[in-house]
Amino acid sequence: MNIxxxxxxVNIAVIKYWGKRDEKLILPLNDSISxxxxxxxxxxxxTVMTSPEFKEDKIWLNGKExxxxxxxxxxxxxEIRRRAKENVNSEGDIDCSWCVHICSQxxxxxxxxxxxxxxxxxxxxxxxxxxxxxxGDITAIARQGSGSACRSILxxxxxxxxxxxxxxxDSIATQIVPESHWSQLRILILVFLERKxxxxxxKCSLGMQKTAETSELLKHRISHSVPRRIQEITEAIVSxxxxxxxxxxxxxSNQFHAVCLDTFPPNVYMNDTSHAxxxxxxxxxxxxxxxxxxxxxxxxxxxCLYLLEPDVPQFLSVINHVFPxxxxxxxxLKGIPVESTPVPKxxxxxxxxxxxxxxxxxxxxxxxxxxxxxxxxxxxxHLLNESGQPKF
Amino acid sequence: MNIxxxxxxVNIAVIKYWGKRDEKLILPLNDSISxxxxxxxxxxxxTVMTSPEFKEDKIWLNGKExxxxxxxxxxxxxEIRRRAKENVNSEGDIDCSWCVHICSQxxxxxxxxxxxxxxxxxxxxxxxxxxxxxxGDITAIARQGSGSACRSILxxxxxxxxxxxxxxxDSIATQIVPESHWSQLRILILVFLERKxxxxxxKCSLGMQKTAETSELLKHRISHSVPRRIQEITEAIVSxxxxxxxxxxxxxSNQFHAVCLDTFPPNVYMNDTSHAxxxxxxxxxxxxxxxxxxxxxxxxxxxCLYLLEPDVPQFLSVINHVFPxxxxxxxxLKGIPVESTPVPKxxxxxxxxxxxxxxxxxxxxxxxxxxxxxxxxxxxxHLLNESGQPKF
Numbered sequence: 085m086n087i088x089x090x091x092x093x094v095n096i097a098v099i100k101y102w103g104k105r106d107e108k109l110i111l112p113l114n115d116s117i118s119x120x121x122x123x124x125x126x127x128x129x130x131t132v133m134t135s136p137e138f139k140e141d142k143i144w145l146n147g148k149e150x151x152x153x154x155x156x157x158x159x160x161x162x163e164i165r166r167r168a169k170e171n172v173n174s175e176g177d178i179d180c181s182w183c184v185h186i187c188s189q190x191x192x193x194x195x196x197x198x199x200x201x202x203x204x205x206x207x208x209x210x211x212x213x214x215x216x217x218x219x220g221d222i223t224a225i226a227r228q229g230s231g232s233a234c235r236s237i238l239x240x241x242x243x244x245x246x247x248x249x250x251x252x253x254d255s256i257a258t259q260i261v262p263e264s265h266w267s268q269l270r271i272l273i274l275v276f277l278e279r280k281x282x283x284x285x286x287k288c289s290l291g292m293q294k295t296a297e298t299s300e301l302l303k304h305r306i307s308h309s310v311p312r313r314i315q316e317i318t319e320a321i322v323s324x325x326x327x328x329x330x331x332x333x334x335x336x337s338n339q340f341h342a343v344c345l346d347t348f349p350p351n352v353y354m355n356d357t358s359h360a361x362x363x364x365x366x367x368x369x370x371x372x373x374x375x376x377x378x379x380x381x382x383x384x385x386x387x388c389l390y391l392l393e394p395d396v397p398q399f400l401s402v403i404n405h406v407f408p409x410x411x412x413x414x415x416x417l418k419g420i421p422v423e424s425t426p427v428p429k430x431x432x433x434x435x436x437x438x439x440x441x442x443x444x445x446x447x448x449x450x451x452x453x454x455x456x457x458x459x460x461x462x463x464x465x466h467l468l469n470e471s472g473q474p475k476f
Numbered sequence: 477m478n479i480x481x482x483x484x485x486v487n488i489a490v491i492k493y494w495g496k497r498d499e500k501l502i503l504p505l506n507d508s509i510s511x512x513x514x515x516x517x518x519x520x521x522x523t524v525m526t527s528p529e530f531k532e533d534k535i536w537l538n539g540k541e542x543x544x545x546x547x548x549x550x551x552x553x554x555e556i557r558r559r560a561k562e563n564v565n566s567e568g569d570i571d572c573s574w575c576v577h578i579c580s581q582x583x584x585x586x587x588x589x590x591x592x593x594x595x596x597x598x599x600x601x602x603x604x605x606x607x608x609x610x611x612g613d614i615t616a617i618a619r620q621g622s623g624s625a626c627r628s629i630l631x632x633x634x635x636x637x638x639x640x641x642x643x644x645x646d647s648i649a650t651q652i653v654p655e656s657h658w659s660q661l662r663i664l665i666l667v668f669l670e671r672k673x674x675x676x677x678x679k680c681s682l683g684m685q686k687t688a689e690t691s692e693l694l695k696h697r698i699s700h701s702v703p704r705r706i707q708e709i710t711e712a713i714v715s716x717x718x719x720x721x722x723x724x725x726x727x728x729s730n731q732f733h734a735v736c737l738d739t740f741p742p743n744v745y746m747n748d749t750s751h752a753x754x755x756x757x758x759x760x761x762x763x764x765x766x767x768x769x770x771x772x773x774x775x776x777x778x779x780c781l782y783l784l785e786p787d788v789p790q791f792l793s794v795i796n797h798v799f800p801x802x803x804x805x806x807x808x809l810k811g812i813p814v815e816s817t818p819v820p821k822x823x824x825x826x827x828x829x830x831x832x833x834x835x836x837x838x839x840x841x842x843x844x845x846x847x848x849x850x851x852x853x854x855x856x857x858h859l860l861n862e863s864g865q866p867k868f
Contacts, residue, residue, distance in 0.1 A: 279748070280830075280832060280833065281748040281751075281752050281832065284751065284752040284756070284829060300697075300701045300731070301693045301696055301697065301734055301735075301738075304693055304696035305693065338738055338740065338742045339737075339738050342734040342735065342738040345730055345731075345733055345737060346693075346730055347730075348723075348726070348730065349754075349758040352751045352754075355748050356671070356674070359673075359742075360673050360676040362742060363676040364676070366741040438672075438675065440672060
């Protein structure tokens with residue numbers, strides 16, 4: 085077959101990747117760890133196809149044709165073809181000189197601020213590897229598309245090693261535990277309303293590079309904080325120690341945003357609503373005497389929360405109380421359904437936070453840890469038709 | 477005379493003090509540098525009086541009697557009396573066993589988020605030193621009231637040395653340059669509207685201590701960043717190099733808020749409006765090709781801006797354009813008057829920021845660098861009457 089379709093997951097880092105030691109190969113300044121999210125709620129889907137009939141390489145992203153002249157895309161394809169030629173078993177089937185057509189889309193809004201490029205490149209590289217029968221590690225290829233994409237190649241909890249080789253061959257992702265290991269773990273993604281003041285924030289894609297160039301505190305983070313946290317959170321994940329896992333996750337999110345603020349000019353990604361969620365979670369954990377919920381924020385204002393399944397209904401009710409939705413529609417909670425629970429008055433009192441104006445929180449996605457990319461074998465799943473044109 | 481009244485200035489740090497190595501003596505973890513602001517716009521005013529007739533120590537703050545049972549107040553008074561007894565010249569005049577009455581008030585709203593305790597303790601210690609005829613350094617006494625109060629004892633630019641003695645005797649403030657040195661320098665204090673989301677912020681007075689206990693990045697700030705910045709900004713002040721002064725001021729403000737964010741739980745003082753001002757200033761400086769304005773933020777959302785006198789009218793017009801006041805009344809701009817100037821359209825275009833909703837910025841105080849505390853000799857200036865009761 086000269087066509088492959090697959091889906092690949094989003095991942096949410098608990099120890100953050102921020103700063104590169106090599107811009108071209110996308111080699112990071114520090115190790116990072118993430119959870120891979122279930123593809124039932126969120127995924128990228130990609131069809132790749134090659135044929136002697138194709139006149140040129142083409143790519144369609146989220147329903148729109150884009151330029152193929154993208155060095156990261158080119159690097160991934162070149163590397164896959166180089167590896168395909170090394171693999172004698174794959175000979176005969178497909179000719180590496182044929183052009184490719186690629187069609188990809190996400191089933192979640194880009195507005196969710198989730199690193200859609202990670203799922204997208206993981207999906208692309210996974211599909212190309214299947215198409216060209218590439219064997220062995222492909223995380224280092226996905227990494228060259230988008231750094232954190234290497235973590236979306238695997239399920240469960242994943243460790244991206246910074247590596248030391250100058251060619252990046254040891255900067256790969258490995259699985260810490262599979263998705264079945266900590267089955268109680270749940271993830272809530274809180275998507276906030278965009279406000280006018282948010283338009284003032286630097287949406288600079290060079291943010292990461294600027295931090296490496298100008299933050300004096302980043303050096304300490306890389307040399308002292310991250311190595312110890314990588315070790316400690318791995319132990320917490322393996323032993324399912326939520327208290328410790330939550331503390332390290334929150335501290336690392338805060339420190340990541342601290343080095344962004346120490347950048348010149350500063351990179352500010354969290355907004356007042358983000359910080360209000362942080363206050364709420366500390367108040368909630370305090371009221372219950374243990375870390376019931378952990379927050380983490382990527383390069384955007386939306387919150388990703390980790391918690392255990394038994395705590396989801398009550399915590400969601402607290403969120404609903406403090407951040408009342410604009411309207412209580414079925415669209416508000418997406419993903420795994422949750423039975424609503426009343427919040428005990430004593431808990432409201434001890435949290436001590438007054439409800440905010442309604443509508444600040446647009447919607448919540450409820451998901452869990454999941455497996456890596458999956459091949460879809462039914463032909464009606466392909467995004468390209470038999471002549472290699474998108475079906476939309 | 478057994479009564480003294482004086483006024484003392486506010487100071488705004490450009491290299492921030494954050495973290496103590498001794499809580500009781502208020503000994504800092506790093507050196508800091510500030511500008512003392514002109515008392516014409518903002519000051520604390522304090523009358524101290526002692527008399528054999530007084531039955532007990534009393535204190536009135538901003539029109540309200542407060543408990544004298546405040547260890548910081550007690551420490552200052554005790555230290556002044558100890559020093560008074562050492563000074564043979566002062567004998568006979570006043571008996572250190574007499575009770576004291578203290579009445580103090582600020583002429584600026586506490587809501588401005590300015591460190592009113594610094595001006596207040598500087599004023600108290602300066603007045604007591606005059607009353608008890610204490611000679612020599614009194615900055616180390618003011619420091620025991622409120623750390624940064626030691627910097628308000630002197631005019632111009634002031635350097636508070638962390639010192640190394642365990643009794644704090646070398647943790648004193650010294651003047652870098654007098655107020656006359658950089659006469660073009662102006663300060664704008666931007667006071668923002670309080671919003672509902674702000675009520676979620678930790679208003680924890682233990683913030684500083686928490687950072688010292690939990691921030692891993694603070695160590696790097698203290699050992700690496702601050703010592704170099706202290707040296708560099710001193711040179712910039714002495715040579716009136718605004719470009720460098722502005723860069724260091726902004727970087728240190730950002731780093732201070734970065735270590736606050738790296739605290740656990742995080743201390744967040746800036747809000748979305750604060751960050752919008754930061755973006756505006758970077759855009760403005762970029763548009764003009766040099767650092768025309770520098771921002772600095774203390775433990776609150778309001779901005780303190782440094783700029784040179786010729787740039788004030790245009791920059792204020794830009795602020796007015798982007799943050800339109802709720803109503804254009806005389807109350808909007810307080811302090812030194814400024815002639816309004818239209819903003820060139822080309823500048824608006826190159827800054828590229830759309831006006832925000834009106835009223836986010838409540839008012840602006842326009843001031844400059846000033847001298848240290850001053851004694852008021854006219855008896856109608858006293859806040860206490862002849863029998864030691866407040867005049868209000």
